[in-house]
Amino acid sequence: MRFNKIIFLFFVTLTVTLNSFAQGRQIKKADAAYEQYEFAKAMDYYKRAYSKSSDKVQKIGMSFRMAECARKIGNYRQAESYYKRTIKMRYDDPIAIYYLGMMQRNIASNKTPEKAVSKYKEAIKSFQQYQEKVPQDLRAQEAIVACELAIDWTENPSRYAVTNMKKINSKFDDRMPCFGDKKQTSLYFTTARKGVNGRKLSAQTGQYFTDIWVTEIEKQKKKKKGKKSKPRWKEPVSYGDYKGVDDPISTKFDEGAVTFDDKFKVMYFNRSIMKKRESHSPRIYQFEQKGNDGSEPVEINIPVDSNYMIIHPCIVEGGKVLYFVSDMPGGYGDLDIWRSEYNKRDDSWGEPENLGPEVNTEDQEMTPFLHKNGTLYFASKGHVGMGGFDIFRATKRPSGQFGKVKNMKFPINSSYDDFGVVFSGNDAINGFFTSNRKGGRGGDDIYETKLADLEFIMEGVLTDEETNEPLQGVSVHIEGSDGNSFDAITNKSGFFEFGDEVIKQGVEYEVTYEKDPYIPLLDTVTTQNLTIHDFEVTDEGFLYTIVVDLAMKVYRLPIVLPRIEYDLGSAELRDLAMKDLDNLVEVLETNPDLRIQLRSHTDFRSSDEFNDDLSLKRAQACVDYLIQNGIDESRLEPVGMGESEPLILTEDRNGFIKGDEFTQEFIEGLRSRRKRELAHQMNRRTDFKQIESDPEDAKLYGEY
Numbered sequence: 001m002r003f004n005k006i007i008f009l010f011f012v013t014l015t016v017t018l019n020s021f022a023q024g025r026q027i028k029k030a031d032a033a034y035e036q037y038e039f040a041k042a043m044d045y046y047k048r049a050y051s052k053s054s055d056k057v058q059k060i061g062m063s064f065r066m067a068e069c070a071r072k073i074g075n076y077r078q079a080e081s082y083y084k085r086t087i088k089m090r091y092d093d094p095i096a097i098y099y100l101g102m103m104q105r106n107i108a109s110n111k112t113p114e115k116a117v118s119k120y121k122e123a124i125k126s127f128q129q130y131q132e133k134v135p136q137d138l139r140a141q142e143a144i145v146a147c148e149l150a151i152d153w154t155e156n157p158s159r160y161a162v163t164n165m166k167k168i169n170s171k172f173d174d175r176m177p178c179f180g181d182k183k184q185t186s187l188y189f190t191t192a193r194k195g196v197n198g199r200k201l202s203a204q205t206g207q208y209f210t211d212i213w214v215t216e217i218e219k220q221k222k223k224k225k226g227k228k229s230k231p232r233w234k235e236p237v238s239y240g241d242y243k244g245v246d247d248p249i250s251t252k253f254d255e256g257a258v259t260f261d262d263k264f265k266v267m268y269f270n271r272s273i274m275k276k277r278e279s280h281s282p283r284i285y286q287f288e289q290k291g292n293d294g295s296e297p298v299e300i301n302i303p304v305d306s307n308y309m310i311i312h313p314c315i316v317e318g319g320k321v322l323y324f325v326s327d328m329p330g331g332y333g334d335l336d337i338w339r340s341e342y343n344k345r346d347d348s349w350g351e352p353e354n355l356g357p358e359v360n361t362e363d364q365e366m367t368p369f370l371h372k373n374g375t376l377y378f379a380s381k382g383h384v385g386m387g388g389f390d391i392f393r394a395t396k397r398p399s400g401q402f403g404k405v406k407n408m409k410f411p412i413n414s415s416y417d418d419f420g421v422v423f424s425g426n427d428a429i430n431g432f433f434t435s436n437r438k439g440g441r442g443g444d445d446i447y448e449t450k451l452a453d454l455e456f457i458m459e460g461v462l463t464d465e466e467t468n469e470p471l472q473g474v475s476v477h478i479e480g481s482d483g484n485s486f487d488a489i490t491n492k493s494g495f496f497e498f499g500d501e502v503i504k505q506g507v508e509y510e511v512t513y514e515k516d517p518y519i520p521l522l523d524t525v526t527t528q529n530l531t532i533h534d535f536e537v538t539d540e541g542f543l544y545t546i547v548v549d550l551a552m553k554v555y556r557l558p559i560v561l562p563r564i565e566y567d568l569g570s571a572e573l574r575d576l577a578m579k580d581l582d583n584l585v586e587v588l589e590t591n592p593d594l595r596i597q598l599r600s601h602t603d604f605r606s607s608d609e610f611n612d613d614l615s616l617k618r619a620q621a622c623v624d625y626l627i628q629n630g631i632d633e634s635r636l637e638p639v640g641m642g643e644s645e646p647l648i649l650t651e652d653r654n655g656f657i658k659g660d661e662f663t664q665e666f667i668e669g670l671r672s673r674r675k676r677e678l679a680h681q682m683n684r685r686t687d688f689k690q691i692e693s694d695p696e697d698a699k700l701y702g703e704y
Helices: 002-035 039-052 056-073 076-088 095-106 112-131 138-153 239-243 575-590 610-626 663-667 673-684
Strands: 160-164 174-179 187-192 213-218 252-259 266-272 281-290 310-316 321-326 337-342 365-370 377-381 390-396 402-407 418-423 428-436 445-449 453-464 473-482 485-489 494-497 508-514 521-528 543-553 595-600 636-640 685-691
Touching: 002 039, 002 056, 039 056, 039 595, 056 076, 056 095, 076 095, 095 112, 095 138, 095 337, 112 138, 174 418, 187 252, 266 453, 266 673, 281 310, 310 365, 337 365, 365 418, 485 494, 485 543, 508 543, 521 543, 575 610, 595 610, 610 636, 610 663, 610 685, 663 673
Parallel strands: 174 445, 213 252, 252 310, 390 418, 453 543, 595 636
Antiparallel strands: 160 445, 174 187, 187 213, 252 266, 266 281, 310 321, 321 337, 365 377, 377 390, 390 402, 418 428, 428 445, 453 494, 473 485, 473 508, 508 521, 595 685
């Protein structure tokens, strides 16, 4: 029995020893691959060793290395998970917290705008925690500022629309687009898809070695009215298949990052040759295609030590100037953008010149593209951005140096890696770039970008306020702050419209609406101080619509009816009375549905019969005057009231107070003869009442 225990313990010890030995070998292989920048390979070894290890300290170190591998491969979501685990395991270097913040920032764009903002706020908290532990490291504060800007850019995107080129992308990396002809109908790019020559997986990326492939635009069919359909790109093919020749470029190693000279006869590209147990830094090669025959690609001779990489060529000025990226000494960071001039006499390239600290930073810059308009576009991790590589533009100064670096913002940039942009034509309106953001088909994908048009429309309907019926023939006149003016007329539906040829960005307009007999309307509309959120996204771009929905009132003067007074025993109109009646004519003209009753009164000093007759004459005198001035008789009703309705004051007037009733008893009780005569005068009057339009259903609305 004891012998069996001894045998058992021996095998247990042997198994543990063998496992430890195997585990140690895995870690050594992982560390070696990591040091050789073979992060995909290192990740695989670390995973195996981690799963078998029981050493806590050892596992913490491997967990951090796995997070680093995932970060450097570009798998930010996996890296975030590994950094969280490493921090939870009490990793003693606060740098894990900083990188966690970087990963949270980098994956923010994989969310909806609302969730992206939330993820950026998580990243800010991580950077603040790191800042507390390492206050002297300024990177944390810079990262916090970058997150705050990213939140603002996410909520206020630029006018660029971004579309994944699903037709040409694969499940593998597709990146670095480049136009391949003058008409820009062909697109060259770098791909790691199935079908490439390098069938083995790269230890650095975990994907196939890359080749150069090509796609081109299908011939467009004309639509009606001469309009062309949207360009469609063909299924990509290898360079050899595209040219119909044995591929002179593709090898079992990495090729990619294409650029052409101005005449599109000479191609420049990267090639990275690897031999057993040694690797050569990627260099730039030159290849000239002549018909179906072409020379062998030749490495161009730039005076840079072979230990340093020369990548991402951009050839300009007829092949005389080359922009490229290198990690050579003398720069400002890990990767810098340089330029070199070609000396035709010596058939050699001159000493590289660094683009300087306004473009290059302590981090990484890459993928330079010099546009025809002189603007330099490039990708950077060092300038303030949304996360990962962002695309920037720089303006060339008279001195020849580039400066005034600006972020291209969201949606061209995301919190993932965005790089390798090229624009067609003379303006930065249509282009392509690379991104590994959410929504793609593989790792790196090619995206199309277009500076969306801003379109403006002003349209509306004018109606009658009382009837709610549409108003045809309303004159609409607009005066812009830019000095332009335009006119329109409403149709039978009351509708009018000003299109994009009239309404412009950044202009304030005064708008006048006029139609007889309606009261003119004055309004102000503007296209100033708009954000992209004010626009509706359409197939053609962004549309801002000014909608008008107004009701117009018929022009009518306020209904204020006069009070006419007379001399004793007379029905003759005084001058002041005629002036008041002239005003009444205007009121009646602007209120065509208004009907009035003219009620005349007398004082009590004559007989009832005399006063009844006199009051009717007074009312008729007013009616006759109004008829003479164009008022229809059917709208007027004279009534003789005699002395039956003494005046009752509704307000203080002529020394009398509100509520006084000018009856015979009241007037005779006044001590002042002057006031008694004044009271008699106020009783000798014609007042008016508004009555309904239907004379058969007359109803008093109240005294005026």
